[in-house]
Amino acid sequence: MKLELRNLSCGYKDSNLILKNISFSVETGEICCLLGANGVGKTTLFKTILKLLKPKEGKVVVDSEDVAKWSAPKIAKKMAYVSQYHVPPFPYVVKDVVLLGRINSVRYFGKPKKEDYEIVEQAMEDMGIRHLREKIYTDISGGERQLVMIARALAQEPEMLVLDEPTASLDYGNMIKVMKKIKTLQKTGYGVVMTTHSPDQAFMCDSKVALLQKNEPVKFGNVYEIITEENLKQAYGIDVQVVEFADKTGRIVRMCAPML
């Protein structure tokens, strides 16, 4: 599957476009990190990609078909969305939350069958959260919740995952755990589009990067081309040094070191 944005402009009002003229493409088996300062419109862009908002100009194209003509179930079959805030008001058990990923295949009047349970269990297994299946979703930690939501997205059997800040408010350990899982997903053939505030995560995933800036064209390309000292200075207004070193195994690792 190939997701393309063609000269896309998005925003909530016609008079006030948040993002203008964005073009890039992501394929399955790739990770694309969206970086940009707070309020630059990352979530707005996601909503537009998923047809939760109408594009003001341009279009979102999946496998050379315009997504604007697709129904919500059809989009849900191709792309699964994990939003930033997702706290149900009632004490849902983890396995039930993941099971809701099957709503799209079960449709309005059906109920989950054996195959659906199989997919759900497999999704929980893949995310390593089967030990949590009986726990109440609101009682588990933030990192675990994130994995549950990704498992729910996997239960949708999509080709592309759209993750809105999957590591926001996670501690260091949980952040690394989630990133590891995301990398594994990429290797198993999923496409991943995610927003993040940390350029280091883009280095970790060796991903494509779309750097969004206000009133500037989007910078899109390989992480090594886009995450440069100059670009970060321009996007965030801070001085950063990109350092490179070999880890214990001899692999070259790049990281950002802010100049304090």
Add this chain to the structure above:
Amino acid sequence: MQIGLSEIKNIITRDGLPYKRKMKILALVLVIVILFSLCLETIQHGIISPAKVVENYKLWIEYNLSKMFGWPLYHIKEDILANGTVYYDVISRLKITAITFVCGIMLAMSGSIFQSVFRNPMAAPTMLGVSTGVNIGILILVLQFGGFALNMPFEKYIYCYIGAAAMLMLVLAVGKMSSGKNKMSVYDLLIVGAIVAQVVGAIQTFFIYNMENDELLLYQEVSRAISVNTDNITFAFLGISILVCIVPMYFIRFSFNAVCFDNDDSKSLGVNSGLMKILTLILGTFMITAGMVHCGTVGMITLVAPFISRAIFGAEYRKVFWGNLMIGGILLVVCRDVASMIYFNAEGLPLGTVVNFVTVPIFVVIMISQRRVFE
């Protein structure tokens, strides 16, 4: 690691066990409550022996069959006469219990719909101004027919349902107007509902203020539904309500879970939850209307029954569905029993009063025991 099919089968069976156990216990409680209720005398504070109750049911069935097929009625009538008032008590008790149970079911369902749609465990179905609509219906009925209103069940139902429907439409229309070009949100609807209900309520108060004493008493009697109407027309209305409301809810009981998550979330799952919310709110409103028309002001059940069922069965709507209905039915029947056992004004207490007395303590207990914050 790949999970095998046999393991999945085991998981499904294992997961189902606690649910089945809880349902069995609940079913047992339900049977006990219903049997007890059937053995109660209608107004007096006494219990009729189960053997006597069964004997009278037999007579009732025989009598109705004979009437239907033209068999000789003579000896059955004689037996009924021999049983005296007990026969009429037993049969009217059966009808009252059935009506109460069905109303309890509908109230519980209505409450769970509103709480899910508004994503708030304190949301009440009366929030869209239905109770005001029902009361307006009764007010017009009393003003139009005076003393005859007490014996006009069909007209009463029609007026109440139309009153509630008109109120709902008014709220929806004002909600639509206030949201303008944007999509109507259920939260706007809530605010609009409160305002419209206030305005209509003020008009209603004006009329009540100007009523004569006997008219006022009549209005109170009709609106509190102190005496239950057990005519066939009541059963017809309740039957229609079940068909129109409970059956569709049964079929969407899994996908209905989507409304508990926010709109974007459920849309990205592939469900149009906006439409589902509006349609289920209309069904919920219809059900609370039915509950209020047939049993008076018994709104507390709508808060308490879903609360208890969530505490027992968890949040997933498919698992809560039957338990919630049973708990609603049980609660209302218990309240009815208490109401019938207390001798008050030769009539028994109004059901609404008992409901408030019985459910408020339950509500407080649940609130305290469920201090754990879900947010």
